[in-house]
Amino acid sequence: MKRLRHPILPRVLAAALPLLTAAALPALAAEGSTPDLEAGRRTFDSVCAACHGPTGHADPENPTVKALDPQPADLSDPLFNSREPAEDWRIVVTHGGQALGLSATMPAQGAALNEQQIRDVVAYAKTLAPGSEAYPPGELNFFLPIRTKKAFPEDEIVWKSRLTDRDGADVWRNVLEVEKRFGKRSMGVVELVHEDDGTDSEITEVEVGAKTVLHWNLARRSILSGAVVVAFPTDGDASEEIIPYLAYGRLFAERWMFQSSARLILPVDDVDMGEAEFAAVVHYRWTQWPRRVFPALEFTATAPFDDGGGDSMQWTVLPQLRFGLTRGAHVALSVGAEIPLSDQSYDTRWHLSLLWDFADGSFFKGWR
Ligand code: HEC
Numbered sequence: 167m168k169r170l171r172h173p174i175l176p177r178v179l180a181a182a183l184p185l186l187t188a189a190a191l192p193a194l195a196a197e198g199s200t201p202d203l204e205a206g207r208r209t210f211d212s213v214c215a216a217c218h219g220p221t222g223h224a225d226p227e228n229p230t231v232k233a234l235d236p237q238p239a240d241l242s243d244p245l246f247n248s249r250e251p252a253e254d255w256r257i258v259v260t261h262g263g264q265a266l267g268l269s270a271t272m273p274a275q276g277a278a279l280n281e282q283q284i285r286d287v288v289a290y291a292k293t294l295a296p297g298s299e300a301y302p303p304g305e306l307n308f309f310l311p312i313r314t315k316k317a318f319p320e321d322e323i324v325w326k327s328r329l330t331d332r333d334g335a336d337v338w339r340n341v342l343e344v345e346k347r348f349g350k351r352s353m354g355v356v357e358l359v360h361e362d363d364g365t366d367s368e369i370t371e372v373e374v375g376a377k378t379v380l381h382w383n384l385a386r387r388s389i390l391s392g393a394v395v396v397a398f399p400t401d402g403d404a405s406e407e408i409i410p411y412l413a414y415g416r417l418f419a420e421r422w423m424f425q426s427s428a429r430l431i432l433p434v435d436d437v438d439m440g441e442a443e444f445a446a447v448v449h450y451r452w453t454q455w456p457r458r459v460f461p462a463l464e465f466t467a468t469a470p471f472d473d474g475g476g477d478s479m480q481w482t483v484l485p486q487l488r489f490g491l492t493r494g495a496h497v498a499l500s501v502g503a504e505i506p507l508s509d510q511s512y513d514t515r516w517h518l519s520l521l522w523d524f525a526d527g528s529f530f531k532g533w534r
Pocket of ligand 1: 209210213214215216217218234235236237238239241250254255258259263267268269270271272273275287288291
């Protein structure tokens with residue numbers, strides 16, 4: 167491999183520094199008091215078991231259960247149980263299913279049970295899926311950022327659109343991403359990239375990849391994942407790219423979600439033409455209610471391996487808004503403007519992304 171004119175490492179480290187600092191933040195104070203699981207079990211048996219069954223798995227032969235439409239969620243399924251944050255379950259138990267776009271058949275208990283009882287019964291319901299400790303908990307599923315890669319594995323379809331405002335020729339890029347979980351902590355992804363530069367409008371790339379959660383800590387509210395994506399250009403002359411990345415997420419100070427990612431883009435034909443890309447974002451989650459508007463600020467830094475002798479590190483800032491569209495925000499929209507902070511070939515990039523978490527039900531559920 168040819169020697170690089172400028173050592174890449176110091177610049178890469180300089181860009182990664184803020185991300186490393188955030189990882190060193192102190193642990194979150196534990197939320198509230200420790201739940202009383204025994205009290206939670208008693209509440210569950212007397213209030214919830216009639217529909218959900220004492221084990222959390224509703225008996226389909228039971229006449230009460232038979233009469234229910236839809237059927238109660240299976241709380242003993244480790245994938246389902248682990249992926250739903252306890253906070254969402256407290257909302258559902260307090261305000262009823264329709265609060266998060268589920269069926270009103272799941273009754274509100276806010277009048278019958280006090281806050282501590284709801285905390286206890288939800289904590290108990292969380293223990294009903296043996297083996298769920300092997301799955302990353304939904305508490306660590308942070309909002310999808312525009313550029314930063316996300317650590318949590320998803321069952322999701324995402325449409326990302328980007329309009330690059332460039333003197334003369336605007337470029338419109340659309341990516342359709344299908345993500346599907348497999349195993350206990352992994353996810354496969356297929357992406358179709360379409361570009362339109364005013365003259366040509368075509369599919370330019372197909373990407374295939376997999377991501378796995380490497381480590382998480384629920385008490386610290388942190389999660390780290392590793393992934394590899396391979397990009398296949400449709401233009402025979404262009405090189406395939408191998409794109410490994412690390413993605414990190416961390417909740418701090420209760421309402422602030424920090425996420426960061428580091429990616430290498432490695433053209434198979436000539437690795438020296440590759441680049442390293444860092445991104446970090448903070449979302450302000452000012453309420454537990456998902457159907458709200460949440461602000462976020464994102465930064466990116468891109469360092470080409472071969473910088474042509476100059477300082478070619480590129481920085482951008484990307485203020486954005488997330489709109490939870492459905493009651494449970496299983497359909498959500500983000501919009502943002504990416505503004506270059508260094509010398510770049512474009513003025514502004516406009517981003518829009520629409521996600522549908524299909525594990526939480528049909529696209530059309532929970533809009534009203
Ligand atoms: C009258 C029957 C009934 C009772 C009583 C009941 N549930 Fe439910 N519950 C349901 C049904 C039906 C659903 C599925 C709703 C849907 O998918 O639209 C559900 C869904 C849920 C969910 C899934 C939420 C999600 O994220 O999808 C949880 C958690 C839950 N119930 C917990 C409880 C707890 C805890 C209690 C007792 C305090 C309870 N339920 C009492 C019928 C009931």
